[in-house]
Amino acid sequence: MKLQTPLSGEDSARYAALVEQGTAITRHAELLEWLQGDIQRCLPHDILLAGWGNFQEGAIQHDVVSRLPGARSYAAGTDSLPFLLAKFYDRWLSADRQPCRLDFAEFDYLLGQASLPGSFSSSLRGMRSVLIHGLHDTRAQQECVYVLMGENDIPAEPAFTAIRMLMPSMDAALRQMAPLPQQRRQAALPVRAVDDASGLSERETQIMAWVAMGKTNSEIGAILCISGFTVKNHMQRIFQKLNVFNRAQAVSKVTRVGIYG
Incomplete structure (x- = not known):
C-alpha cells in the first residue's frame, strides 16, 4: 500500500x-x-x-x-x-x-x-x-x-x-x-429471489436487466456474446413466462415482482 x-x-x-x-x-x-x-x-x-x-x-x-x-x-x-x-x-x-x-x-x-x-x-x-x-x-x-x-x-x-x-x-x-418514500419499498431482493418469483432463468434475468436499460436485441447479444437471434428467442420465452406481450410490460412485471415480492 x-x-x-x-x-x-x-x-x-x-x-x-x-x-x-x-x-x-x-x-x-x-x-x-x-x-x-x-x-x-x-x-x-x-x-x-x-x-x-x-x-x-x-x-x-x-x-x-x-x-x-x-x-x-x-x-x-x-x-x-x-x-x-x-x-x-x-x-x-x-x-x-x-x-x-x-x-x-x-x-x-x-x-x-x-x-x-x-x-x-x-x-x-x-x-x-x-x-x-x-x-x-x-x-x-x-x-x-x-x-x-x-x-x-x-x-x-x-x-x-x-x-x-x-x-x-x-x-x-x-x-x-x-x-425516500420509494426506498421504503425498494427492490433489495437478491437476483435469485426475483428468479424464483418470476420463473426466469439466470440468463433470462440477465437479458431483462439489459432490456430494462433500453438495450436492443443486437446490443444485448454483443454484451453477452450471443447472437441477436438467440436474444430474440429468449425474449419470446420471457414473454410466455411473464404472460406479457411486449418489452415494456415485461420490464414492468419483473420490476414489480422484484419490488413487492
Missing part, C-alpha cells in the same frame, strides 16, 4: 471543517448543498451515486445526489442502476478496495443508443470521469460503494485524498437521513 502524503495544516483545517459540516446533515437537500459547496474544490463532480447491500447476491439499494435534471434516485431509467453500480463495485475490488478513477466511456455501452429526455441515462451521457471508493460495514455485513461522476476530468489528487477523508462523512450523512 502506498504511503499517503501528509496533509498541510491548511488542508487539515479544511477537511476538519467539511467533516464538521457533514455531521449536521439530516436531509437530501442539505447533503446536496454540502456536496456542491467547498467540497467541489477537492472533489469536483456533478453526480454522486451511492450503492449499498450485498453486491454478490444483487441485493443493492441506491441513492443519487445531483443538481442535474433527471439525475434523481427514482427518475426514469434508474430501474437497472444496481447493475451499473455492480460494475463500479467490481472495478473497486480490482483496485484492491482503494480509490480508483475511470473514464466513463468504458461504460457508455450500458446506456444504449437512445435516451428519453429527462431520464437518468440522458444525464449520464455527458459524464466523462468516474471516481470510485467504498467501505465494508462490518456491523450490517454489507458493502457500500460511492461513485462520483463529472462532466470534466476528476484529477487523481486531491480527489483520492479527499474521498478517503470525506467518504465516512458522506456515509454517515446518508445513514442519518430519512429514506
